[in-house]
Amino acid sequence: MDLLNMSLRVIYADGKIGEIADKGAALEVYRHSASHLMAAAVSNLFPGTHLGIGPAISDGFYYDFEHAQGFAEADLAAIEAKMKELIDQNLSFEPSIISKDQAIEYFTQRGEHLKVELIQEKAGEQLSCYRLGDLVDFCLGPHICSTGLINPKSFHVLNIAGSYWKGDEHNQQLQRIYGTAFLTSEELADYLKQLEEAKKRDHRKLGRELDLFSISEEAGPGLVFWHPKGTRVRLIIEDFLRKELYRRGYEFVTTPHVARDVLWKTSGHYEYYRQNMYVFKIDDEEFVIKPMNCPGHIQIYKSQMRSYRDLPLRFAEFGTVYRYEKSGVLHGMLRVRGFTQDDAHIFCTREQVYEEISALMDLVLFIMNSFGFDQYKVELSVRDESKKEDYAGTEDDWQMAEEALTRSLRDRGIEWTRMEGEAVFYGPKIDVKLIDAIGRPWQLSTVQFDFTLPKRFDLSYIASDGLAHQPVMLHRALLGSVERFLGVLIEHYAGAFPIWLAPVQAVVIPISERHHEYARQVQKRLAAADLRVEIDDRNEKMGYKIRAAQTKKIPYMLVIGDKEASSGEVSVRNRFLGDEGAQPLESFLQKIQELVSARAAKP
């Protein structure tokens, strides 16, 4: 990398030398070359290893190997050392173009059967290979010219993992080694720091430290126990949403957790979602623990004749669902087997679709903002135009839906990415991924059209023409699931919730025993104003109690001593800003109430 010109010298498959000035493109080539370098190091250290693929990825690179014994964590340092050695030797990346037959013969002879498979699938009559030392790889290129261009301080071998060949669990499993590389050592250091920061914010760690939730081995994996403090936060979130949804014309409904198999046969879940459902038999009848709320809401829709005058109907529910997830994918609160969706289904006419979608987009943005997220990415998933027959719904349906979705995005000046072929079979959708405080995306809100359930359940309403018409159905979740959302909130705020969400908003800290009486008065006064206030009357020094409260990330500490007791004040310590000095209790109370109603993220 020429740091002055910020361009990377690369060699293309045809042997031509070029410069890549675009930083993103340069980084990709650099990482790809680093992955080849790692493969060269691995082949060198572990003879008999065969190659899978080794691409650059969004924050580094990996290489998949077939290696009978597997690799151990302890091997990583040796691999990294060998890579540095190969950098010192300044090996060249040497491209060559050969015929497909030649390539197959060559790789077969070397025992690289995975490469042979790839060549047979991907290559044309001519294909390119790159040689790096003893490593020859089927590769499009380009690559950097030689290993000497890699800064030995700007890459790092990270971890090993199993991975299925082509990501298919029916294929053989390979050993994947992940690494990362940056153009400069500073960027690598930043990245590693970011990993550290993410570790500090880990909701599993903070969830325990702040006593918010736990997962019990005895009760089973993927099932969340909400502790009193976690439940406080949850109820605040739910109350906020409930109020807002009623305000926006939603009705709340409640549906059973268990239903006969027929319901799920009608909905199609029994056929297509069976592997994720908890099914059990009683009295020779089969029941399903609900994995979704839609069929339930549909029952309510169908409980009576609907007129176009009733529409739109917006049914909301904090619906707890259970889905069997493979044990290996479970992760704290973020990926669980039982969770509560902030779910809603909107039934409306085709004419109402645009307005409903628009209102939804406003709602999504309002909610995100309220919880302190101001950056997001929007993805519009549409069908694969070449496989229209794989999708439910008519041509008309898809056009109407897509047009409503794009128009409402455009109207609001929201930028979006169009994801071709990413739609589910039953309708197009918008997903909103919000970006947290350290730049990580989290997929939360989703708005989906459903062209299949209204048909399967034969939904209808009587229109002004006196005839029965089929309503349009929308699925929508804002937070996604309450469990996941709390996990994201914990990580976003690193456990320091905004005051309106904090399970404990203030702790009263009496300096000595003779201040307990006044401290209790303070607590009582604030509690009477609906603030969540605790009192730390343990026989400890003030510094100890402050430290304890800071560790619990409690927004305010109210120190009570002789001065305050006689003046009717409280000495306020802010968790971020420290000592703010004494002030009258009432003015503190007023300030807090303002922060709460503004849903301020800080202080």
Place this chain on the structure above:
RNA sequence: GCCAGCGUAGCUCAGCUGGUAGAGCAACUGAUUCGUAAUCAGUAGGUCCGGAGUUCGAAUCUCCGCGCUGGCUCCA
């Protein structure tokens, strides 16, 4: 589910090649009554994830479970 690693007190961890389990914090008791991130002293706390095996002897070695962690196409 699969691959790799891990599982010792409530938490964070120590325990070398097999010889009978330890620290800090937290908890509890007492002393202390303290002014913005840890007062001192003492006490208690363990089926070393569960089970089987090897051995005179297992936290340590082997096997089988359970759980956790990282990962399982961002495609030459």
